[in-house]
Amino acid sequence: MLLFIFRRAVVPLFLLLFSTTLLAQVKHYTVTAPDGVTLAVQESGNPDGRPVIFIHGLLGSHLNWEKQIEDAQLQRYRLITFDLRGHGLSAKPEQESAYRDGARWGADLAAVIEGSHADKPLLVGWSLGGVVITRYLEANGDARISGAVYVDGVVELTPDQIPAHPDVYQDMTAGDLKTHLEGERAFLRLCFYQQPDNDTFQRLLANAALAAWPMQRAVPSLRVSLEKSLTPARVPLLFIYGKHDALVNPQASLARAKQANPRIQSMIFDNSGHAPFIEESDRFNRELNEFIERLQAK
Template identity: 25%
Template sequence: MSEYRQISTEAGTFDAVSAGPPDGQPVLLLHGFPQAAVAWEHQVDVLGHAGLHAVAFDQRGYSPSVRPDEVADYQVDALVGDVLAVADALGWTEFDLVGHDWGAVVAWHTAAAHPGRLRTLTAVSTPHPSALAAALREDEDQRLRSQHVPVLKERSAERRLLADGAAALRQMFEYRIPQSAVDEYVSRLAEPGALTAALNWFRAERWNVAPDPVTVPTMYVWGGEDVAIGSTAALSCGKWVNGPYRFELVDEVSHWVPQEAPDLMTGLLLDHLR
């Protein structure tokens, strides 16, 4: 079973869930928007039971103790710095990195900038940022799928997402994951400053800055019914991986792969990590 813990860094103390022996193969998992580390709880439990040391942490803005006020504090370099700082605090010189949604964006950037720290990369739902950027330039379908991004950067986004019992925030999950999980995410983001911090990831991102191609062994997992990421971006992802690459299409699954298809996702992850 996973346990809740805290990880202290110079940036502050991150909340986390972990499982497995301290000397097990280290695996760090990054959640996306609008979720939290518990999105990976099933995978953390299974990986820990298999003898790996799995840790998922609430990232910057999601951990109450690491919630800076300035938008600039949420640029991707700071988010990558948090990944390395958490790994350092855990005593990991090399580790496997897993990310979903925004967590995948951070994972891609980490792998590109610090390949020597990673054993493998697993990205779920969100492809290499260059693949997504190219699709946004060339594919009308992807532009339509990404229409939510500028809306989430608006000043009124917090009010609109939390209005009417957070109806708009709840609808993001498309009724694809358990209601109890949605309730927990909404409760967390309704805390003072929490949703603003999460939205600052969008507001801070410089979308014209993309990482270099990735050289570490990489698996990219995409749900065939993902409403945010279309086939153009997903199928071209491998163009930005120069190392061993594995693409996994999960049919009849949406953007929320880790919680919508937890056993399938965990099986793919275990196979890739081994």
């Protein structure tokens, strides 16, 4: 009996030590986009595991994915994050033209895949990260990836898919600093049905304060062609939405995505808003792990 108890205790202890070791071995480097923008990249987890590339959303950074990076099950994989142009530790061009063309965002992702030497990565994109994946697929197809997960992903920037919050978006692009910051605070509050703890929210707010103002003004002009990106895709595609998303309309977005590609799988998180990977992180991590396992079984 004592031996049985000891053996059961050793397994979680091993996972804890294994997880702590992996977290301590975060690798930082940069890659350069075709137009010269420098992108900050981070890696953790198992360097020999299946690559998973996480792409954050508007006003975020790689720190958005902490609950995934710290998850013991997901640390079996090679976990790659990067800061989008105009965000976090990546370069922040001052010209709006550096952000208006969606092809540049897709090319950034291609540069990360190339620079990290990731073999058939799974792409996981939140919100604006969905547009980044779509523009990548539009230019490159799906030959170099194993699949994609859209997390409350923006499918198209159209009125039926993007609920109107005119006062918030107007404040976010205001020239007055106080108004600008209050707009970003309001935007972040809209991200959540279950509001995060204060420490997490303050970190997200700091992320937002780092984001380039020209980028925020230019992003609404981004366009995609689903018929050139989602329609031809043959790799598994999973779309996850929070039921209470206030920033992206789940029903309209899913309907449009499935119109472009009926093979898309979908999942609704009943207790989440725009950020189920934070609001229901345990379930999200479990579902993501199971999706990766299904990819590996093929």
